[in-house]
Each structure stands twice: as C-alpha cells, then as structure tokens.
Amino acid sequence: MKKVSKWIWGAATLVYAFLYLPLAIVVAFSFNDSNLNAEWVGFTLDWYKLLFHDDVMIEAATHTLAIGAITCLVSTVLGTLAGYAMYKYRLRLLPVLVLTPIAIPEILMGVSLLIFFVMLNMTLGLVSITLSHIAFCIGFVAIVVRSRLQGMDETLVEAARDLGASPVMAFRRITLPLIMPGIIAGALMAFTLSIDDFVISFFTAGVGSNTLPLEIYSRVKVPIKLNPEVNAVSTLLMLLTLSLILIVSKVAPSALRTND
Amino acid sequence: MQNRIQRAAKWLISGPPLLYLLIFFAAPSLIMGFAAFRFGGDYGGLMPLTQTDDAGKTTLLINLHNWHDFLTLESFGRFFEDSIYAGLFLKSFWYAGLTTIICIVMAYPLAWLIARSPKKTRDLLVLLVILPFWSNFLIRVYAWMIILGPQSYFSKVLNSVLAVFGVEPVSMLFSQFAVIVGLVYVHLPFMVLPLYANLEKHDMALLDAAQDLGANAWQRFWKVTWPLSLPGIWAGTALVFIPALGMFAIPDLLGGTNSIMVGNLIKQQFLDSRDWPFGSVLSIMLTLAVLLLAAFAAWAGSRGKEKQ
Numbered sequence: 001m002k003k004v005s006k007w008i009w010g011a012a013t014l015v016y017a018f019l020y021l022p023l024a025i026v027v028a029f030s031f032n033d034s035n036l037n038a039e040w041v042g043f044t045l046d047w048y049k050l051l052f053h054d055d056v057m058i059e060a061a062t063h064t065l066a067i068g069a070i071t072c073l074v075s076t077v078l079g080t081l082a083g084y085a086m087y088k089y090r091l092r093l094l095p096v097l098v099l100t101p102i103a104i105p106e107i108l109m110g111v112s113l114l115i116f117f118v119m120l121n122m123t124l125g126l127v128s129i130t131l132s133h134i135a136f137c138i139g140f141v142a143i144v145v146r147s148r149l150q151g152m153d154e155t156l157v158e159a160a161r162d163l164g165a166s167p168v169m170a171f172r173r174i175t176l177p178l179i180m181p182g183i184i185a186g187a188l189m190a191f192t193l194s195i196d197d198f199v200i201s202f203f204t205a206g207v208g209s210n211t212l213p214l215e216i217y218s219r220v221k222v223p224i225k226l227n228p229e230v231n232a233v234s235t236l237l238m239l240l241t242l243s244l245i246l247i248v249s250k251v252a253p254s255a256l257r258t259n260d
Numbered sequence: 261m262q263n264r265i266q267r268a269a270k271w272l273i274s275g276p277p278l279l280y281l282l283i284f285f286a287a288p289s290l291i292m293g294f295a296a297f298r299f300g301g302d303y304g305g306l307m308p309l310t311q312t313d314d315a316g317k318t319t320l321l322i323n324l325h326n327w328h329d330f331l332t333l334e335s336f337g338r339f340f341e342d343s344i345y346a347g348l349f350l351k352s353f354w355y356a357g358l359t360t361i362i363c364i365v366m367a368y369p370l371a372w373l374i375a376r377s378p379k380k381t382r383d384l385l386v387l388l389v390i391l392p393f394w395s396n397f398l399i400r401v402y403a404w405m406i407i408l409g410p411q412s413y414f415s416k417v418l419n420s421v422l423a424v425f426g427v428e429p430v431s432m433l434f435s436q437f438a439v440i441v442g443l444v445y446v447h448l449p450f451m452v453l454p455l456y457a458n459l460e461k462h463d464m465a466l467l468d469a470a471q472d473l474g475a476n477a478w479q480r481f482w483k484v485t486w487p488l489s490l491p492g493i494w495a496g497t498a499l500v501f502i503p504a505l506g507m508f509a510i511p512d513l514l515g516g517t518n519s520i521m522v523g524n525l526i527k528q529q530f531l532d533s534r535d536w537p538f539g540s541v542l543s544i545m546l547t548l549a550v551l552l553l554a555a556f557a558a559w560a561g562s563r564g565k566e567k568q
Contacts (some may be wrong), residue, residue, distance in 0.1 A: 004376045005477075011369035018366070019392045019448065022403030029406065038411035078277040085274035094274055097281035104550055105506020107523045108543055109285070111530050115295055115540070116288035118305065135284040138277055167269070196396045198509060203530065216398050220405065220513060234399040241394045 023238070030231035037228060047232040057233060060215040063126060064195050067211065071133040072191040078134070079141025079190070080183055086142060087149040102139045109136060110203030117204060124206030132204045133194045140193060141186030148182025149175075188248050192241055212237065296540035297331045304534025335537040339545065345525075349545065352521040355436075356504040359443040360451075363500050364493060366444070367451040371492075374452075375459035386456065393449045401513050404442050408432040408514070434516035442510040450499035458492025459485075491561050498557035502550050522546055 029037045033044035051057060082098050085091060101109055109132070117128045152175070160170040198213040205214055216233065219226050299307040309330060312318045322330045339345050374385045392400065407414050410431055419429040432438055462485065470480045508523030515521075522542065529539030 004373055008369045008373055012373040015366050015370045015448075016388065018445070019389070022400065022407060022445065023392060023395060025406055026399060026403045036411060037406040038409065039413070078280055081273050082277035085270070085277070089270055089274065091274060094278050094281075097278065097285055101281075101285055103502065103554060104547065105503055105523070107506050107508055107526055108547055108550075109288075111526060111539060111543055112288035112292035113284070114530060115292050115306075115536065116284075119291060131284055135281065138281065142277070192394060198398050202509075213396060213398050216396075216402070217509075217513075220398065220402050230402065234396065234402065237399065238395045241396075242391075245391075245394060 026231050027235045027238070029228055030235045032228060035227045037231065047228045050227075051229050051232045051236075054229065056210070057212075057215060057229070060210040060212045061233075063210060064212040067126060067130045067133060068191050068194040070130050071137055071194040072187050075134045075137035075190045076141055076183060076187040079138045079186055080145050080179075082138055082142035083145030083149065083182075083186075087146050098139045098142045101136045102143070106136070106199040107203075110200045113200065114203045124204060125209040128204045128206070129201050129209065129211065132200050133197060136197075136200060137190040137193055140189050141183075144186040144189065145179060145182045148179045152178050184248060184251065188244060192244065195237075195240075292540050292543060295536055296335055296544050297333065298537050299330065299332055299334075300535055300537050304536070306536050332537075335541040338538060339541050345542070348520070348522055348525060349549070352505055352523075353549075355439060355443065355521060356501045358440055359447060359504045360497050360501045362440070362444045363448050363451040363496070364455075366448060367455050367496065371452050371455040371459050374456045375462070386453070389449050389452050389456075397446065398509070400446055401442055401510055404438065404445060404514060405433060408438050408441070433514065434519075436515065436519040438514040439511050439519045439521075442514045443504050443507065446510065447500040447504055450503075451496035454495035454499065455489065455492040458489050458495075462488055494557050494561040498554060498561075501557075502553060505549065505553075506546055 028040070030047055031043050031045070032040055033042040033046070082094060086095050086098065113128070113132045113135075114124075117124055122128055156178070157170050157174050160174050161167070165173065196213065197211075198217060201211050201214055202217070205211065210218075212233065216230055219230050295306055298309075301307045307330065309322050310318050310320050370389065374382055374389075377385055406412060409415065410433065415432055418432070422429065466484050466488075467480050470484050475483065505521075506523050507521060508527050511519055511521045511524050512527075522545075526539055526542045526546070529535045529542060
C-alpha cells in the first residue's frame, strides 16, 4: 500500500481540529470563572451549581428525557415493523412515507405539523412534540433495521422452518436475535435524535412546554439570559450521548458499525 | 387459507407504521399543500372552513357553489409578483451551494486518509468524524457564536492583524461568513461518510498504472480518482445541499439581517406575522426545489455509476 502523503495528513488533521475545537471550547468555558465566554480566568464549578438549582432548566431536561424515552420506545417498535415490512414485502407507499421525512428539510415537517395540530384544536405541548418526534424517528430506525436484515443469512430462517418452526417461532428465535444490534442502534438513534431535536420541537411546542434545546435556544438568542450555565448543560448533554454510545458499543458492538 | 394468513401478517406488520405515518406525515403535508390555496384568518392562521354554533354543532361552510370564496391563488400571486422572494430562494441556493463546495474540499483529504488507513484505525477515524454529529445541533452552533464573538481570542487576533494593515476591526458574528461557517460545520460529516465509502472501493492499481504511464500527482487525482469518486460526491451533495437549503436556525443565530434564508422567512410567516397561506406557498416552493434536486442528484449519481 502506498503511503499517504504528508500534505493529506496535515489537511486531515486540520479538518479534525475544525470538528473538535469548537466543542472543546464550549466544554472548557463551562469551567471558567467568568460570565463571559471570552477569556480564561480560572477554574470553577459554579456554573454547574447554578445549573442544578435552575428549576427552568431542570424542568426542560425532565421534559426532554420523558419525550425522548417515549419516542424511543414507540418509534423503535414502529420502525422495526416498517423496516421488516420493507425488507419482506414489495410495498409502494410505505417506503415513500418512511424515507421522505428523512430527506426533506426539517422545517417543512415542522410547519405542516403545526397546521395539523392547530386544525385538530389540539393544545400544543408535550404530547404534540412527542407525536411529531415519533413521526420523524420511525424512518431512521426502519433504515437501520432493514440494512441489518439485508445483511442477514436468509437460509438460517429457512433451516428453522424446515425443522418445523412456525413463522412466528422462526422470527423470534432466529431473525429477532440476529437483527437485535440493528434494533438497538435504531433505538439509540431515535433517543438521541429526539433529545437533540430543535426545529420540529420549535414549531410543535406550545407555551410553557420547553425542552432542553428550546431552552438553550431562548438563552442563546437573548444575550442577557446567556451565561456559561449553557456551556455546563451542553457539556452534560454531550456526556450523556457519549456514555450512551459507549454503553451500546459494549452491549452490542456491531450496532455501531455502519458498513457490515 | 395459507394465503389469507400471509396477507393478514403483511397488514399486521406494515399496517401500524403505515397508519402512523399517514396520520402524522402524509395528512399534515397534504393539509399544508391545501392551506396555500386558502385565505388567511382575521387574527392570522387560516380562515375557517367550518362553523360551530352555540349548541356545539359543527357545519361545513364551503360547498360546490361558494368554493371560490374560500380558495384563492392570491398567495401564489404574491410570491411571483415580488422578486424579493425569488431572490431569497436564489440566495439560499447560493449559501447551500457554497457550503457544499467547501464541504467537498474539506472532506476529500479526510475521506482519502481514512480510506487509505489500515483497517483497524479506519473504524476509529470514522467514529471520530461521526462523534461531533451526535452532540446537540444547537451546541455546535453556539460554539461558533463563542468563537466568532467580538471578545473571543480569534476575533481579537484577527482584528489586531487587520489593524497592522490599517483595516477597521470587523465583526465576524452575525454575518454571511458566520452563516457559511456554521452550515459547513454542521453538515461536514454528511460529505465525509459517503465520500469515504466510495474512495474505499477504489482499485489502487489504477493509480500505480497511471504513475507508470507518467502521470503526476495532480493528473492522477484529476483523471483517475476524481471521476471515480463522483457517485460519492453526488451522494454527499444530496445530504449536504438539501438540509442546508431549508436551514433556519443557523442564519437565525449566526447571521445578521442581510443573511437570512428561505427557512427564516417560512418561520417568520408561521410564527411572527402568522400569514399561514403565504408560509405554505413558500414551503411548497421549497419542497419543489428539494424534489427537483433529489431527482437530479439521483440521476447524476446513477449516470456516474454507469460510466464505471
């Protein structure tokens, strides 16, 4: 194999720095003893203390986790069904409905759901946010599960059927365990997408139903409300996602591999 | 009998997700498409099509004879009358296009390095590209608000350098520059991954052959690697250009008043001025643009594959 030239190494290193430096700065300033995100003054944990006494932020975090958990549960079930159906049957409508929400800009789904909920006279709030999150997470789960099924050895199922297993039994004992890493990866994705979502929540949230990204947005948007507490909550959010990924990579190592 | 069970199983499996997406994706989309032809309500939103009397009985106001009192092409007319709106679309295309080109330039060395690394380090390098993508979108935008802010080290160093040349200090935040930086930062992984997946499959013997035939490094890249990588480039372009085109949060937070995109205008119509019919017209136009682009990218991608 040819060696990669120094120039490419250098350029790639710069791009990696471009990817990580901004996040490192957010984390660093969460420990900075100054309410301006500008200059390093000294180490402090004050922003974290402030955060743990900030009822608005804690309520927003509770909302986010509750929405994320329900979204994860429902969209994993529906997404797995969709992925299996797309793999097993020749369908026309389902693949379109599953894939389009992923392909179009999020804002389009946000505004159409806003019109829809208002038309139904539904109060915008946690329920409307959760229903919307499920709608855009189904597709991501379905894609991961389908690609897992496509990589599966179909003869195993046939062998089980030849040995007398019913279709349901063959699914439970053979297919399900084999695609489990895909389902776990899909569930992880659904949970992360839900707790991260800003655009769709922005349009489907009513008054007084803040999620964490919405609360971060309102503070970042109005500089008076902005202080490194936002950095602290950002750091914790990154830690949460990172540890989720670590747990999944321990429980189901093949779940995180994209190309097998 | 067997057939009926199989058909029942098919509906049991595909039915629930189908029903959910029909209700919470297809129906809202159709309703929004319809809203573009309706009149605005007295207090914003939409003019009602039904009326509920004191007894709680709801009647439909629109019928076959009076439908023209309820449906209109006015909002579409407004879109085409003023060139401001077409201009805003063009500007959004320009931002998304510039973002895509910068992403290609930045993603190429990275994807090349990953594709040429030994199998073990490859997984780690890919993970390092994906990891920032798992962190919250707003945090990533906020990070750039800090970096480009007037009091940041970066701004101070830049402005002191400019001062040496006698240039007035510049504000980097709330500018087109900041919007493009934000768009590139958020979308870069979507260009690296498909490009890497493509470059990984290249036959290195082709490059050796080109070298033996006297091609220099630039010729080897431009005549061999680049044409072969076009399907990856097109896949990445679809993944970067389309979401970038509809972005509203990045111009909202990093841009100034002169760097808004279509997404900002749509948000404004729905939440601030509450002109839903016009907001729906803008959304339809954005949808059409996206569909055309997706079809083009699919066509260009498949053409590239045929050539191979």
